[in-house]
Amino acid sequence: MIIKDALSFIVPLLISASLAAVLGLYVAVVLLLLLSGFVGFFFRNPAREIPSDPRVIVSPADGRIVKIERVGNVTKLSIFLSIFDVHVNRSPIGGRIEAIDYKRGKFKPAFKHAASVENERNTIMVSRGDVKLVFTQIAGIIARRVICWKEVGDTVAKGELIGLIRFGSRVDVLFPAGTDVTVRNGARVLGGSTPIGIIL
Numbered sequence: 001m002i003i004k005d006a007l008s009f010i011v012p013l014l015i016s017a018s019l020a021a022v023l024g025l026y027v028a029v030v031l032l033l034l035l036s037g038f039v040g041f042f043f044r045n046p047a048r049e050i051p052s053d054p055r056v057i058v059s060p061a062d063g064r065i066v067k068i069e070r071v072g073n074v075t076k077l078s079i080f081l082s083i084f085d086v087h088v089n090r091s092p093i094g095g096r097i098e099a100i101d102y103k104r105g106k107f108k109p110a111f112k113h114a115a116s117v118e119n120e121r122n123t124i125m126v127s128r129g130d131v132k133l134v135f136t137q138i139a140g141i142i143a144r145r146v147i148c149w150k151e152v153g154d155t156v157a158k159g160e161l162i163g164l165i166r167f168g169s170r171v172d173v174l175f176p177a178g179t180d181v182t183v184r185n186g187a188r189v190l191g192g193s194t195p196i197g198i199i200l
Contacts, residue, residue, distance in 0.1 A: 003088060005147070005164065006043035010036050043164075045088050048192040050159035057093055057179065057197035058159055059189035060135050061171040062086040065196075068185050075175040077196060079189060087164050089137055090192040092173060093199070094158040095128030097150050119170075122146045122163070126156060131178055131199055137163060138170040159192035173197075 017032035051058060063081040070076075081087060101123045120139040125132055137146045148163040156162060165171075175181055175197055183189065183196045 001045050001047070002040050002043045003045050003161075003164070006039055009039045009043075013039065042083070042087060042166075044086060045161070046086060048090075048159060048190060050157075050192050051195055054094070054158075055199045056158075056195045057133065057173075057175075057199065058090070059191050059194045059196045060089050060092045060162075060173060061169075061189070061191045063171070063189060065183055065185050065187045065189060066170075068181060068183075071174075073177060075181050077173045077175065077181055077183075079171045079173070081165070081169045081171070086191060087166065087169065088161055088191065089163050089165065089171060090159050091126055091156040091162050092135060092158070092196070093126055093128050093131070093133050094156060094160075095126045095131075095133075097124060097152055097154045097156060098127045098132065099123075099125040100148060100150070100152055102146070102148075120146055122148050124148065124150070124162065128199075132176060133179070134174040134176075136172045137165050138172065139165060 013032050013036035017029050020028040020032060059079065061079050061081055062085040063079040065077060066080045067078040068075065103121055121136050123134060123136040125134045137148065139146050145166045150156065150162050173196065179197050179199050181197050189196060
């Protein structure tokens with residue numbers, strides 16, 4: 001399954017491939033079809049089994065844990081998404097979206113830790129009871145668009161789709177007091193499926 005955002009890329013590519021075929025530009029046809037296939041691959045949205053335990057915090061994105069560090073009173077966990085990872089993002093917990101804060105910025109490589117504070121990004125706070133979990137969609141050197149489909153006041157389920165980042169990116173999660181990280185640095189995670197923390 002692919003998300004509908006892919007159509008704005010795939011349809012023009014297929015139209016271009018059809019025109020190239022009419023003109024006899026068969027190399028261009030092959031290249032355009034391959035490119036449309038890659039776009040479909042990038043915008044895929046595979047089904048995920050979401051843990052039922054309400055205490056479990058799931059990964060908001062597919063990718064690799066590149067850093068876990070203590071920052072003030074919270075623990076910051078960073079996930080790097082390569083161009084080959086699934087790029088739809090999911091809510092780590094069920095609850096109410098309390099805040100959304102979009103900031104324009106640079107487009108440094110997402111694996112660099114400066115990207116967390118310098119790149120274009122969208123920060124989302126989801127609350128459930130006393131727990132307020134913050135996670136940030138961060139654009140990278142190739143990603144040039146951060147998309148969020150939710151609004152402040154929306155109620156989301158754990159693992160529910162909330163947006164995507166196009167073509168390579170990073171997602172940071174801040175674990176507040178009352179929660180704990182349960183994964184190690186370097187681990188591979190799947191959005192909506194892999195437990196990354198727990199509500200104590």
